[in-house]
Amino acid sequence: MVPTVRRLQQLFPQAEITWIISQPAYKLLRHLPNINFEVIEKPKSLKSWLQLKRRFKHHHYDVLLAAQASLSSHLVYPLIKANRKIGFDNERARDGHRFFISEQINCRQEHLADGFMQFADILAPLSEQSVSPNPIKKPLPLTDDDLEWAKQTLAGEKKTIAINPFASKQERNWPLNKTIALMRKLQSQGISLVLTGGGSAYEQQCAKEIKNNLNEQPLDLVGKTSLPKLAAILANVDALVSPDSGPIHIAAAMGTPVIGLYAIAPPQLTGPYDQLENVVNKYPQALETLLKLDPETASWHTRVHDAKAMDLISVEEVVDKINAVLLA
Secondary structure (H helix, E strand, C coil): CHHHHHHHHHHCCCCCCEEEECHHHHHHHCCCCCCEEEECCCCCCHHHHHHHHHHCCCCCEEEEECCCCCHHHHCCHHHCCEEEEEECCCCCCCCCHHHHCCEECCCCCCCHHHHHHHHHHCCHHHCCCCCCCCCCCCCCCCCHHHHHHHHHHCCCCCCEEEECCCCCCHHHCCCHHHHHHHHHHHHHCCCEEEECCCCCHHHHHHHHHHHHCCCCCCEECCCCCCHHHHHHHHHHCCEEEEECCHHHHHHHHCCCCEEEEECCCCHHHHCCCCCHHHCEECHHHHHHHHCCCCCCCCCCCCCCCCCCCHHHCCHHHHHHHHHHHHHC
């Protein structure tokens, strides 16, 4: 969403922009300039909903960009007074999204980032500014302290690759035995490794299993970084290897090469933006072999919910992508 907000700032340099945001995302984005952040928790009870209602009672906006189509977001939209409420097209909307908006962006087969950009483009005719049609590429603004911490943490002269084995849904994870085999191979090539991930019990257990099966211990940062510190780490490694996950997009935003591992969903939709040539893409093969669908005619939003999908990605294919990136 950050390139979209930057586009809005270019289109309407005098506009007041308010970003309604969750606490974790705010910690990562709080240093973006010239934005009013309203940090909220999505309502989980009638009491919290009424508190939000009181909070927004005296606010009135020209436009609300309803760029989330989920039930929890839909509870918030009626509390926000706006002349225009712009949301997703019917194909991307869910949970009754269209009942909470007054206008929709167009339906296209495009990357999620380009879909968000439509929220800015729909307002472009109101602007007198001339801006580039491409998303604005700037790294996320991080503090000097976080960047210095990352440099000290990663101190060393060898090539360094971050391995993030975890996605938000376990079906998107690459098999752990293949992750271990990859890490062994990279260590044999003299590459330093950083293991990243969240603090859940599952991720901690997987990290322990990975380390128990390696002769040389990687730098283990699983559950040990805030989002800003993770972004600083990803800005300072030579590449990231990860299944479809948040760190992929953080690394891409910081300009770091990303080797994405995709078989559940098309990388053209959620892959590392402008880096799809680095992706190991087994989504078409998963459609054919596991769902018996033709990749040319299957719906853009089809997901391969099968534990065998990610196993289609071989260690050798990932190593080849990494070597191509490091030699580029």
